[in-house]
Amino acid sequence: MNAFARIFLIAVFCLNFLNSIDGKEINSVHLDSLFAQIFSNPNHVKEELNSLKASTLDIPDSLNFQKFNLIGVYYGVFGQFDSAYHYFFKAISYTPVMSVKRADALRKLAIVYRNQQKNKRALQVLSAALRLSKRFGDKHSTAMIYCEMAGNYHALFQDELVVKYLVLSLDILDKLPNEKYSDLSIVRNNLARTYMNNANIDFAIPLIEKSMEQYKNNHDLLNFNLCLFDYAECLLAKKKYVKADKIIKLAILGSKDFEPKRALVQGYCLYGKLYQAVGKEKLADTYFSKALQNISYAESKNVLVIVSNNLVILNKQKKYHEAIALAKPYEIEIPEANWEDRISFQLELTSAYLGLGRVDESIISFQTYIKIKEAFSKVKSNYRVSELQNAYQKLNEEKDAKVSEAVSWALVNKLKYQLFFNLFLVGCLLFLGFIIYSRYRIEKQKKSLFFEKIRAEKAERMLSQFELESQKIINQNSLSTIENQKNEILELDYSSNVLNQKLDEVFNLLKDDKNISIQELENKLIALRPVKNYWEKFYEKFERLNADFINKISSQNKQLSHSDLQFIALVKLNLSPKEIASVFAISFEKVVARKMELSEKLKLNQTTSLDEYVQSIV
Known part of the structure; x- marks a missing residue:
């Protein structure tokens, strides 16, 4: 079990175990005291837990929960996860x-x-837990569930979700009164390491500095020194080598009373990176070799960088068998390792296979590299990709160095010319596609205008028929029938007036100038929008059917524009979104978007739709 996972597991178990205790009976206090001794006296706790497991006493459910929870924590802390x-x-x-x-x-x-x-x-289990914690409003529980979800997404290499849930957790914990600093620091450190793994150093540094301040104020020297190592790694990434050197020395010195072996490994690893960055390859190799000798004490996030750099050393010395033997135990995925280290490790392993002429295994290793590179875009260790690609081209060529070099350069030049040709071809295809699309758009608009004119003529005929029927109904004083017909009359009246004006003028323009461009056609259509006089007539008819509706809604919502009132008037007439789209000559999706925009402007809650609100105003 690596140290990062252990610290995280211990902190999560400890902080939440105390919440599970009900009452202050002697048995509960006894279990509580056993929990406190898990680290200080594990052998005694183990004996007591064996007695608890063998006990057949009838105790309340709350104590049964506490008992089994304690046993689970004990096994979990010491890595026996099946028992936990x-x-x-x-x-x-x-x-x-x-x-x-x-x-x-x-x-x-x-x-x-x-x-x-x-x-x-x-x-899946955390989703169920999250529903419960949110239902009962337990913010601390919700925050820690978010933190655990981030841990699982980290193992699945979905760093965008890791950041999302850690930020949610941190935001909740920051707002809780009297919150223990350890919870905040755990979440903050996990977020900082996620940023570091993705090369977002500027985001990571403020988080680490804040954690260091909290650890120092609370005299938590172990975690303070662990943060120093992370801080030094950030300084190396920012190329502040002198300051990084001082921080590494300070971290190693401060950790000697806690976990000296692990501190040495982290220090050796960072010194290796430091000397590698300043071009002192021999010193870097020396420190990476020292780190490898104590690698069992290292956190897993340092394993691949140590191993990959030692693979570089062995490959340079052409000790390919030793390199493969060293890499074998670490071919499994290590979640805490960053993407650069994974890439470097896979490339060095591929080089070792190539050195031994094991083509099939080298191809598999290189394919693994490709998958990792495609999955994680923030990879900087691609400096050897072209070398490996050239190596595959050399497998069936003569082994003479000069011939191989010539083949390599020929391949590089060929790739360059092919790239330029492909770019030119793509440009031509895009230009041709633009021309075809432009012609298609013009033809589509012409057809659309033609069909709209046909629909307008049909609407006009239907309007005349409905007007005659409405006049008969008015003469017979059938007010209820008038109410049923008003929406259809207004809809057809509106569609006919607007579409007739627009279509007649546009078709006249098309007849006069058939070579009109798309831009000119769009300008003409914009210029032919319905004029204000029509809306004034529409409002007169609308006010006769819905007295003072416009005045009421505009006085209650002064933020509504003239265009908003026009839209709401059509909603009041029970026009469907499709019909409103036809009236305004816009798409169905824009009508839906406009309704959502008006709902936000009117500050409607989620249970009240715009249609319900408008119909409620009488």
């Missing part, structure tokens, strides 16, 4: 189905799933 899973699962059965306690128990179960690399299953 068993006891956490038993603890869940003693929690109310709908409770914050159930949410916390599910989160701990998800931690076990994550350490078993069952990340998708862990995310």
